Amino acid sequence: MTFSNGIYPFYPQQRKAFVFDVNTIIVIVVFLTLALSFLLILPGIRGRARLYWLLRVLVSLFIGVVIVVVHFTGDWESGQVTASTPYKSFSRSRVNADIGLHIGLTGVNVTLIGNPVNQINETINYNEQFAWWFGADYDKMYSEGLEKGLPHPILYVAEKFTLESPCAVQNLYRIAGHYASATLWVAFCAWLISNMLFSMPVLVYGGYMSLVTGAFMIFAVLSYSTVRSSPMCTINFGPASLKITYGASFWLTLATGLLCLLVGTVVIVLHYLSPSQLKAFFDLSEEETESLDDMYVNTYTGDLCEAIDPSPRDFKMTIQKV
Template identity: 65%
Template sequence: MTLFDGIYPFYLQQRKVAVLDVSTIIVIVVFLTFTCSFLLIIPGIRGRARLYWTLRVLLSLLVGVVIVAVQFTGDWETGWVTANTSYKSFSHAMVNADIGLHVGLAGVNITLMDPVAPWVPVHLVNETIDYNEYFAWNFDADYDHSYNEGLERGLPSPILYVAEKFTTHSPCNMHRQYRISGHYASATLWVAFCTWLISNMLFSMPVLVYGGYMLLVTGAFMIFSLLSFSTVRNSSMLHYLLGLLCFVAGITVVVLHYFNLDLLKTFFDLRDDKAEECQEMTEVYVNTHCVNKGLCLSEPPKLNPNSI
């Protein structure tokens, strides 16, 4: 990429994929590995327990991957517009480009690209319009510092215009709203991930109702994270559905625990075999000769003292 008179800008771009970045891909690959490993061992489970194990494990992995993946996605709030705007400061060049905004829990992605063919250079400004700039506001990053670096690097005016709305000194006050709500949403999601792990451990124990309680807590924290971010804008409906799914599953486990414990234990493959519950009766051999003489088996025979 060239900057004006063929001068190459010697700086590192803060590029981050707007929707799926490396962190999200790693999370998906890890959970897919767990899923494939389970599918390899599922043929060794016999009977209806195979179906029950498949439903339990796949639903649990689905909840886990969503809780972790949404931490790194940038589609909590999205928007885009096609505009004919000035390209850079101190230049009269005008471009027709798509301007996109992707808000995540830890920062924002601002994209600028040619709406027709982003891979074809625009001869008006002598460079390819294909920008994807990431501005972070997590605890170890300073958003205003990233914005000032963008000013020094000479980023296009549309990107700087949108990024300026999220600075701390902007009258729009969007930085405080999105940053605080993003921090609370991220914290509650990590708590939901911890309770999800605890619920999976409790479901492997005989007392299944505690796993149901933890699943209710997981759904509650997922809903809390969405409500925290929804104070600014609406968030993903998929996350809402999975939070409600955890609520429904948790309530179902608790209800079955009190009304149909055998069905619940069967679904979790923890039902004891009735044959094993019954204690085996030891065989008692009775001497018929003693019975005919009226001797009691529980009492020793009485001796005649005159016979001694």
């Protein structure tokens, strides 16, 4: 069914999932590949060190994949309501459907799923993405949706986030998302540094960087939560109201940040209270730690030098005649 000029009367569906998209799947596949690569070398590790290696690798990769993947997820805030609503503008047709709103760092996603899916001789199953990230024009996407004929519930929800909307929340969400993304990338860099430091004899520095990683993840959550300091517009569908709450990505980022703080704190405490157990967990040999203890820094040149045991047999006394 088309108009006389060949244009479809309804907007084709954008097949973009509100939680998982191509970028999310790529990140997860990369980290799963790394995890499987480490699992392949586990049989070559003997004793309890095998379990320690497995725990360290899985926890570290979990933290890394969470930091990266939450950039692309669309459920930092979510809401859903079931209501009877007009299906199309300038039409008396009404449908019973689930309207969902999912907000991420890069934009919003609006879903419309009929109850049942087939109503008024149509399949009601929409999933539309409106982005405000760098290079994306949210208002232009919304205007294109108006021209091509998106269903009325999707346009009604998306209109709340336009720049001309009285709600004036687009700038708040866009700026909060940018700050949250920036702090998460800093956390990712700190996570990389902490992994390098944990492979060195002085483990306490890795603990410090784990604290930095967790702190920046908490900063990201706090940056995003500043949106709630402004009053939000109500989204009503008759007597039903669509209410937005923090989604899975928000709580996952917060929990992972707390996990990093816990790991860093445990490492620092064990470094001072029980360094032998800490070295055993990280599978450090005694030769590595003792060699570091036998080094000192030359205060004149700044070079790391080997300390010499000043035993009496190593010295020969000479008498210089004057």
